[in-house]
Amino acid sequence: MSLTVAVQMDPLESINIAGDSTFALMLSAQSRGYALFHYSPEDLNYRDGRVWTRAHPVTVQHVVGDHFRFGRPMSLDLGKDADVVLMRQDPPFDLGYITATHLLERIADQTLVVNDPASVRNAPEKVWVLDFARFMPPTLVTRSLEEARAFLAEHGEIVVKPLHGNGGKAIFKVGTDGANLSSLIEVFNTAWREPHMVQAFLPGVAKGDKRIVLVDGEVAGAVNRIPGEGEIRSNLAVGGSAAQTELTERELEICAALGPELKRRGLLFVGIDVIGGEWLTEINVTSPTGIVAIDRFNGTDTPGRIWDAIEARLAARAA
Template identity: 50%
Template sequence: MSVLKAAVLMDPIAGIKPAKDTTFAMLLAAQARGHACWVFTPADLFLREGRSWGRLRAVVARDGVEDYSTLGEPEERPLADMDVVLMRKDPPVDLEYLTACYLLEHAGTWVVNDPVSLRNANEKLYALHFPEFLPPLLVSRDLGDLRAFLVEHGEIVVKPLSARGGEGVFYLHRRDRNVGSILETVTGWGQRYVMAQRYLPAIREGDKRILMVDGVPVPGALLRVPSAADFRGNLVAGATGVAAPLNDRDQEICAAIGPALRAAGLLFVGLDVIGGYVTEINVTSPTGAREIRRFFGIDAAELLWQRLERGR
């Protein structure tokens, strides 16, 4: 096995929660396998004479301690010096995120996940390519359309298309007197598209996060069970993570979606499944690796490095 040089584009490492952070797990797994890693942020990414560069800092990661990382001095280097660049910037997928993807197209080396596919695969909308696994849904910015969808289904969830962690997600029912205000807020008075999905009562049992490495599911998933005070299956919204095996429906979903992910260069992806329905396909910086390793002893980050070592 040859030693890889890897640059990881991420949010500032000083602000992460290492015990839960999947990008940190990737750094740990890379070190354990003898690879050399650098980190940088979008502010450190730039293009010069047709090539993308980064102000890279060598990183040493340490698990289970308060002083969890040591960074070297910044050094300007073309990204082509690296064997691989990991794009692990968290959403929102705003103009700055999209611009970073444009610049990464000119990295001159392997970028994972592929920046063109990151732009194309909106985490709420990409699942539309697999309609057989979706709950009834509507994508619209028209307040009348959204109200009619609510009347049809009685209970719905509305969510913005580019947020994360349950931000801006609302549960609505027909008798809610706040419906008008909420729809006006989430759509910006009809100026922004949102997704409305039929409410799935199975959310009370949990929102299952399945990690996929090169189109293959990690054998073991994270079930995020909402708190009694919330409906959202997001850990940052107070949900509790528990172990969940993959059932036959999960395997069917993964078998159908996996080849498309692999073909698009989306090597590390998180599927969200509620009651056997796919609700999101997370491609930007999916999480859950730390919890899945704790529950099942399987390190999704190590599986990713095993794949990267085989090359493109």
């Protein structure tokens, strides 16, 4: 199948090709003969029912410092000229991100957008996960210092993090003495208008925070992310290390519960985070990562599996 693929993402100059999932997807697409275009969400336009962007034809290669070549920029009608749009820019999940989903939703009946833009908008990672609270650690969503103090008194140690954060940024552990909790909530309340997520601290995080990737609702693989020295955060972006892993019975149960809903919502490439083999903390749908490490350990081809799923979706739409 020959496809034209428009990739909505961050600047290609800034990515680390050694572990970037979007770059791996682009390499795989190119190997299949797909035509690739790159554009930024800030370049989206709408008029008279059309959504278009200023896009660069792009070729990619796995050469550090020389990993992409742009062709001459052109106006690309995403509803007529593209078969697939990959929505792969990193959060923040702000009004700019949300507006991009609204615009792409207007072409979703013409062009396959991965992940489905309406579902991405309606499933923010630390909010939609509350639908599966039975798998989560004790969790509080609040802006209230009083409520946070009561939660700390109940659970002994807690973690406070932004409700729409990403990449392990601004995650804080508060010990039993509650030192700095009031200052922390004050800073969070100043920085963000929305509530914040407060969870019971899980000592099992020292053994790793597992990223499990699901493709069209099915498990494609997993990698265990182990915190660095003196850290509670295991994200690879903040110094965590990757290790090979297998899924526990509890993790398989979580995936089985999530899978049908992911498939129904058109969330084709999803990464979930599970601590201690049993506690679901996030469902990442905006720009999930981890497939390069998974394939390195398991000898799998997750980008190829994702493109197979995309081709199957396109074939079903055409039938």
